[in-house]
Amino acid sequence: MSCILTCLQFCLGGCNPLSSFSLDSCMPEPVCQSANHTFADFSRILSNATYFGGNASEYDWVINQGNIINTNSSGGELEMLLTQANMGTRLSSTRYVHYGQITTRLKTGRWGGIVTAFITMSDIKDEIDWEFPGDQTTQGQTNFFWQGVIPPTTAGTTIDNLTDTFANYHDYTINWQPDTLTWLIDGSPVRVLTRASVTDNSTGISRYPSTPSRIELSIWPAGINSSAAGTIEWAGGLIDWTNPDYVQNGHFSALVSSVSIQCNDPSPPSTGVTSYVYGKNASAFTPSIAFSNETTINAAFAGMAGTALRAVWAAGAAAALALLGTALV
Ligand SMILES: *[C@@H]1O[C@H](CO)[C@@H](O)[C@H](O)[C@H]1NC(C)=O
Ligand SMILES: *[C@@H]1O[C@H](CO)[C@@H](O)[C@H](O)[C@H]1NC(C)=O
Ligand SMILES: *[C@@H]1O[C@H](CO)[C@@H](O)[C@H](O)[C@H]1NC(C)=O
Ligand SMILES: *[C@@H]1O[C@H](CO)[C@@H](O)[C@H](O)[C@H]1NC(C)=O
Ligand SMILES: *[C@@H]1O[C@H](CO)[C@@H](O)[C@H](O)[C@H]1NC(C)=O
Ligand SMILES: *[C@@H]1O[C@H](CO)[C@@H](O)[C@H](O)[C@H]1NC(C)=O
Ligand SMILES: *[C@@H]1O[C@H](CO)[C@@H](O)[C@H](O)[C@H]1NC(C)=O
Ligand SMILES: *[C@@H]1O[C@H](CO)[C@@H](O)[C@H](O)[C@H]1NC(C)=O
Ligand SMILES: *[C@@H]1O[C@H](CO)[C@@H](O)[C@H](O)[C@H]1NC(C)=O
Numbered sequence: 001m002s003c004i005l006t007c008l009q010f011c012l013g014g015c016n017p018l019s020s021f022s023l024d025s026c027m028p029e030p031v032c033q034s035a036n037h038t039f040a041d042f043s044r045i046l047s048n049a050t051y052f053g054g055n056a057s058e059y060d061w062v063i064n065q066g067n068i069i070n071t072n073s074s075g076g077e078l079e080m081l082l083t084q085a086n087m088g089t090r091l092s093s094t095r096y097v098h099y100g101q102i103t104t105r106l107k108t109g110r111w112g113g114i115v116t117a118f119i120t121m122s123d124i125k126d127e128i129d130w131e132f133p134g135d136q137t138t139q140g141q142t143n144f145f146w147q148g149v150i151p152p153t154t155a156g157t158t159i160d161n162l163t164d165t166f167a168n169y170h171d172y173t174i175n176w177q178p179d180t181l182t183w184l185i186d187g188s189p190v191r192v193l194t195r196a197s198v199t200d201n202s203t204g205i206s207r208y209p210s211t212p213s214r215i216e217l218s219i220w221p222a223g224i225n226s227s228a229a230g231t232i233e234w235a236g237g238l239i240d241w242t243n244p245d246y247v248q249n250g251h252f253s254a255l256v257s258s259v260s261i262q263c264n265d266p267s268p269p270s271t272g273v274t275s276y277v278y279g280k281n282a283s284a285f286t287p288s289i290a291f292s293n294e295t296t297i298n299a300a301f302a303g304m305a306g307t308a309l310r311a312v313w314a315a316g317a318a319a320a321l322a323l324l325g326t327a328l329v
Contacts, residue, residue: 032100033056035060037261039258049062064092067086071255087221093214099264100261101261101262103258104258108165108254109166113223119131138161142156146208178195215259223238225238265291
């Protein structure tokens with residue numbers, strides 16, 4: 001693919017410590033916690049990220065944009081919706097990963113112009129991607145970005161000949177270790193990137209993702225009129241809003257069955273560590289990352305999230321669908 005494929009526009013990061021007034025002007029980032037997330041209910045998902053006050057013990061995920069429903073077909077699946085009204089859905093983990101192995105079991109969309117994505121994104125835009133343009137349901141695409149820099153030639157690769165990614169669950173893994181990054185499908189490595197291979201030995205700059213990152217799950221509309229021509233082509237053309245699946249269901253969607261996280265911090269956190277903080281550059285153009293005991297909770301938000309937001313889920317899938325139906329009219 002010739003396109004500079006990136007979801008930088010859709011998959012925004014959080015507070016950027018490097019472009020902020022001082023390195024500590026962003027809240028400390030909740031430290032990694034190994035977990036196996038499933039979605040039998042949505043009690044661990046905050047329905048609107050705007051109201052997240054930083055308590056990662058309260059929520060595992062926040063919704064940055066869009067709508068989800070629980071299809072509950074095999075004990076609970078997270079269905080991310082894309083409609084003309086919501087223009088896609090994106091969830092972020094509340095905790096950050098600073099190296100570790102993340103596996104997402106998902107079914108992609110199957111419609112031209114619509115991209116399903118499972119990525120990691122840091123607050124300074126280090127990014128590691130699994131992306132699935134909807135017109136290619138036998139492909140998975142890998143990519144990575146360092147500090148949001150779009151390279152002259154894409155660093156992306158395409159993995160072919162998967163069994164239909166819309167019809168079948170596959171396990172997509174990002175195994176991100178300090179010196180090696182491996183992408184896997186169903187447990188088999190399909191791409192390996194070493195830190196050394198992207199280190200400029202004359203300047204010492206390593207263009208390797210190295211800052212704490214949140215996990216992002218999304219379905220996003222790349223094939224819209226306002227996208228760059230190359231993006232539309234990469235995504236498989238403009239979205240067809242008269243597609244029978246869309247007309248019948250009232251939405252396009254992608255399904256997530258589980259996300260498992262195995263943290264691998266370069267040194268294990270001692271008791272009481274709650275967060276990551278950015279420090280001065282450890283090496284050329286790469287900030288140091290330290291553990292901290294500082295709270296991740298923004299005092300201004302204390303007591304804000306809660307019953308009112310949880311009530312959104314209590315309304316249930318049927319009601320949520322009805323609401324979406326209304327929104328579509
Ligand atoms: C997640 O599941 C795997 C496989 O069953 C297990 O080895 C691991 O301990 C689990 N992790 C957590 C944090 O429960
Ligand atoms: C999904 O199914 C589980 C177990 O059957 C149930 O406890 C849960 O309430 C259901 N979730 C939704 C959103 O219907
Ligand atoms: C964070 O959330 C947990 C779980 O809901 C709760 O027990 C704890 O009191 C909260 N912490 C703060 C500071 O609000
Ligand atoms: C979240 O809340 C903000 C502020 O009320 C609102 O502008 C935004 O549309 C909401 N987002 C979602 C996904 O509902
Ligand atoms: C995928 O399948 C096609 C057709 O069978 C074959 O030509 C091609 O070599 C395969 N590609 C890979 C990467 O296995
Ligand atoms: C930098 O040096 C290492 C170790 O000699 C080597 O493996 C790597 O390929 C070099 N990096 C580049 C971009 O050439
Ligand atoms: C692109 O613009 C045309 C003309 O306004 C409109 O009919 C069509 O729905 C748009 N397509 C997308 C995918 O937004
Ligand atoms: C530290 O690295 C950042 C990120 O690449 C860069 O913007 C900044 O100029 C560097 N600062 C110094 C003092 O080298
Ligand atoms: C956190 O607090 C504990 C107990 O005071 C201390 O032993 C530890 O060194 C602190 N860790 C950090 C990263 O500040």
